[in-house]
Amino acid sequence: MPHADFVHLRVHSAYSLSEGAIHVKDLVSLSRDAGMPAVAVTDTNNIFGALEFSAAAAKAGVQPIIGCQLRIITDIEDPGGTMVFLVQSDVGYRNLLKLLSHAYLQAEDAHDPCIPLAVLEAHAAGLIAFTGGPAGPLGRHLRDGQMPAAETWLKRIKGIFADRLYMEIQRHGLSQEDQTEGAFLDLAYAHDIPLIATNEVFFATRDMHEAHDALICIAESAYLSQTERRQLTPEHYFKPAAEMRAIFEDLPEAADNTLVVAKRCAFMVEPIAPILPPY
Secondary structure, three states, rough: OOOOOOOOOOOOOOOOOOOOOOOOOHHHHHHOOOOOOOEEEEEEEEOHHOOOOOOOHHHOOEEEEEEEEEEEOOOOOOEEEEEEEEEHHHHHHHHHHHHHHHHHHHOOOOOHHHHHHHHHHHOOEEEEEEEEEHOOOHHHHHHHOOOHHHHHHHHHHHHHHHHHHHEEEEEEHHHHHHHHHHHHHHHHHHOOOOEEEOOOOOEEOOOHHHHHHHHHHHHHHOOOOOOOOOOOOOOOOOOOOOHHHHOOOOOOOHHHHHHHHHHHHHOOOOOOOOOOOOO
16 A cells, blocks of 8 residues: 655654643554654654654554754854754664753753754764754744854754755744745755755644643643733644645655655664663
8 A cells, every 4th residue: 555645754742741732652543544654753852752652653553753853052142943853873862862961961941951053063973954944043043134144054054964954844824934935945955955844743633723722821821812922823733645745735845855854764762671780
């Protein structure tokens, strides 16, 4: 049976605490039922679900892709932006563990973990990187009207990841996506960076948006009636491949590359016996 021609590579499970609303096993079922041969879990600032996800996906015949969303900064004064990193190999997995350890143990505020670009450069082997869409460091420069700084940053991050860097394009209907997409495409073609289409998934179906919005309010001690608060769109759900293909009809290579990236990732977390001291 032919598989779907798109896979989701930016998904928040319930391990994205007070943010994601899809249990790992449900995510695997969604992927299998949609005919997707692979799926990535990219929780915010953690890989708590990596072992559970790997086991459930392998059992269901779906390729698990381990990833994480992290905030990257250039210096202490830089607000930076979030990027996604996917594990290609055991080396990449161990480097991702080192990045997470640094984010929590070396950052000034453990409640707001981040990774300096220099630390990322030292632990980039075995990882695939997405530029992060409008909320990434590149997108933030562009939204601030700083094209020279954006291009300088892009050259540096490409110097770190080379052919393992992808220009992330998102279409949730947000104004900041419209504001940055043209520049993303121009920069990608100018610097020979392949495109990748993502839909940042937080919940399973469109009709879960209202309940998920309440979850975000609880997490931020906010009220639904407030306008100045974090809000996601009804489009942040697990869309079928055909819908994603229709959304990116004018950029088929961006959807094609989701399968390319899945093929480049060949790692899953294996269970190990407890390591106990001799007694």
